[in-house]
Amino acid sequence: MNDLESQLAFQEDIIEQLNQQVYDQSQQLTELQQHVRFLAKKLKQIQEDNSSAGVDPSHEPPPPHY
Template sequence: EARINDLECQVAFQEQTIEDLNSALSQQQLQITKMQDQMKYVVGKVKNMDSSNMENPANEPPPPHY
């Protein structure tokens, strides 16, 4: 009888652990999806940047300590 009770407790604990892990996994998947969308947005912005807006470092005056 005691062994059956112990097994039932273990099963209940495992079921709760599985539910907790499933919840954590679902939240992580939502975060990953959101980060992937953000990364696509940033990559698109970088690709669309006009390189002519960036000055050539050779055209910049030297720093004051030179």
């Protein structure tokens, strides 16, 4: 009986740890999604600024080679 209680306590502890890990990863995912939205906005803004300024990225000189 004590062995079963010990196993149950161990499993409850593992479940709690896993729940915490899922919560932490959910928070990280939310933060990363916010960063992606921010970067997408910035990229769109830069592209709009370049197109309104008449900058054509296909006419840029190639980068220097090493």
